[in-house]
Amino acid sequence: MAHKMAIIGYGGMAGYHHDMIQNNFPQLEISGVYDVREESVQKAQERGLKAFSAPDQIYADKEIELVLIATPNDVHKSYAIGCLQAGKHVICEKPVTLNAGELEDIIAAVKNSGKFFTVHQNRRWDRDFLMVKKIFEDKLLQDPYMIESRVQGSRQSLHGWRGWKQNGGGMVLDWGVHLMDQMLNFIPHKVVSVNAVLHKVFSPEVDDNFTASFRFENGLHYIVNIAMNCLIIQPRWHVSAYDGTAVIENWDCKGKIVKLTDAKTMEWAEDIVYTAAGPTRSMAPRPKETTQELELPHIEVTGRDYYQNIVDSLDGKTTPLVKPEQALRVMKLIDLVFLSDKEKHGIACNI
Numbered sequence: 001m002a003h004k005m006a007i008i009g010y011g012g013m014a015g016y017h018h019d020m021i022q023n024n025f026p027q028l029e030i031s032g033v034y035d036v037r038e039e040s041v042q043k044a045q046e047r048g049l050k051a052f053s054a055p056d057q058i059y060a061d062k063e064i065e066l067v068l069i070a071t072p073n074d075v076h077k078s079y080a081i082g083c084l085q086a087g088k089h090v091i092c093e094k095p096v097t098l099n100a101g102e103l104e105d106i107i108a109a110v111k112n113s114g115k116f117f118t119v120h121q122n123r124r125w126d127r128d129f130l131m132v133k134k135i136f137e138d139k140l141l142q143d144p145y146m147i148e149s150r151v152q153g154s155r156q157s158l159h160g161w162r163g164w165k166q167n168g169g170g171m172v173l174d175w176g177v178h179l180m181d182q183m184l185n186f187i188p189h190k191v192v193s194v195n196a197v198l199h200k201v202f203s204p205e206v207d208d209n210f211t212a213s214f215r216f217e218n219g220l221h222y223i224v225n226i227a228m229n230c231l232i233i234q235p236r237w238h239v240s241a242y243d244g245t246a247v248i249e250n251w252d253c254k255g256k257i258v259k260l261t262d263a264k265t266m267e268w269a270e271d272i273v274y275t276a277a278g279p280t281r282s283m284a285p286r287p288k289e290t291t292q293e294l295e296l297p298h299i300e301v302t303g304r305d306y307y308q309n310i311v312d313s314l315d316g317k318t319t320p321l322v323k324p325e326q327a328l329r330v331m332k333l334i335d336l337v338f339l340s341d342k343e344k345h346g347i348a349c350n351i
């Protein structure tokens with residue numbers, strides 16, 4: 001028998017979840033949705049879903065095992081606690097909450113519930129991210145010391161509630177949470193400082209462009225940059241390591257690794273070299289034979305891993321891969337991103 005679930009908040013992202021479940025997971029059955037907006041309720045009904053008239057109806061329905069929360073960010077906490085107290089497993093959209101304190105309240109509710117609480121950090125399964133993770137974990141480059149992770153666009157507007165502070169809008173909580181979750185998912189060290197600059201380039205209330213810089217205890221420097229106002233896009237990933245550099249240009253995963261053939265070959269730069277910008281030794285162009293170009297690692301993705309893990313968890317075979325404690329680490333960093341910007345300096349930490 002299929003596991004019954006309900007959805008709270010049937011907007012753009014809930015439509016994605018609905019498609020994913022309908023097309024791939026007969027083990028899940030969506031019993032119905034609750035939404036405060038008439039248009040969203042109608043959309044759900046047109047797709048054959050029942051509309052609950054209050055969240056309490058979902059809480060009271062003993063057959064519903066799992067609830068997906070896909071509302072704007074400011075109401076994630078209250079629905080999550082309501083669902084857990086009613087004995088439901090919960091998938092919460094990202095960002096899990098507006099800050100670490102709210103998530104701590106949810107974690108307290110999880111402890112008394114015997115149910116799972118997980119966050120839809122689906123970008124842990126992105127191909128570009130898994131390539132960088134593999135480069136790092138398989139040591140395809142030696143001793144990476146700087147990783148730049150950027151998502152840039154030029155839409156110059158934040159869609160709907162994303163522009164409003166009260167709903168938890170802004171890019172730190174939107175794309176930032178994905179990139180920081182990815183970061184903590186493969187760097188096995190603690191973050192010891194956070195320095196961030198947020199901009200409201202066109203949005204009056206919330207950040208629409210930001211750069212956050214994280215220093216890890218092993219010295220690794222990791223930069224997260226989101227731009228909504230960028231007309232010349234930088235690479236999605238740039239990895240600097242002792243013996244080479246990797247670049248992934250975009251979500252199509254075009255890019256390369258360039259490695260030294262012999263890191264000690266320095267004879268070519270003993271004399272001053274004349275470049276278009278004048279004489280230099282330090283920035284002398286490297287002769288081609290001292291480097292080799294490698295392909296990026298091969299990664300296959302299905303797009304179904306997140307929900308496969310949910311189904312396996314409901315079947316008791318495993319537990320959700322995205323853990324509340326992992327989300328809490330990310331939210332603690334997000335709190336410091338906002339604090340660093342407010343105080344206009346870096347913040348030491350041990351996260």
Ligand SMILES: NC(=O)c1ccc[n+]([C@@H]2O[C@H](COP(=O)([O-])OP(=O)(O)OC[C@H]3O[C@@H](n4cnc5c(N)ncnc54)[C@H](O)[C@@H]3O)[C@@H](O)[C@H]2O)c1
Binds near residue numbers: 034072
């Ligand atoms: N994981 C991802 O890749 C990803 C992508 C997009 C959005 N999201 C997240 O999904 C969530 C929803 O985003 P969206 O783009 O679908 O927004 P949306 O505006 O398209 O949909 C939100 C829905 O929630 C409803 N809603 C608003 N307040 C409510 C309330 N108090 N109770 C019940 N329903 C309410 C709205 O009427 C709307 O139908 C957000 O947390 C967002 O950050 C995640």
